Amino acid sequence: MSRRCDLLDTGPMSGNNVSHSMNKTRRRFNVNLCTVSLPSDSLGQTFKVRIAAKTLRTVDFKGGLDAFLMGTKNHKLTDKAKKIKKQVMKAAEDTAAA
Numbered sequence: 001m002s003r004r005c006d007l008l009d010t011g012p013m014s015g016n017n018v019s020h021s022m023n024k025t026r027r028r029f030n031v032n033l034c035t036v037s038l039p040s041d042s043l044g045q046t047f048k049v050r051i052a053a054k055t056l057r058t059v060d061f062k063g064g065l066d067a068f069l070m071g072t073k074n075h076k077l078t079d080k081a082k083k084i085k086k087q088v089m090k091a092a093e094d095t096a097a098a
Contacts, residue, residue, distance in 0.1 A: 007081045
């Protein structure tokens with residue numbers, strides 16, 4: 001499994017370990033990934049996703065998965081998140097039309 005967030009495609013970064021004598025060696029800063037089940041209010045189902053802890057905080061702040069997806073631009077989302085967003089938009093249109 002790749003170390004990438006399923007919603008925003010956040011991946012590992014690289015940097016340096018710096019010793020006391022200022023020797024520099026390359027290292028990886030991995031993403032803090034959490035496997036969670038996020039409920040969708042409009043679809044009435046839950047989605048099991050592997051997302052970064054920072055993204056999980058943002059989803060909670062925005063008010064849930066539906067609000068997060070609707071407020072995020074498509075170029076920032078992964079393909080999996082775009083599919084869920086499309087389903088949410090379709091469900092929102094159906095409820096508005098009824």
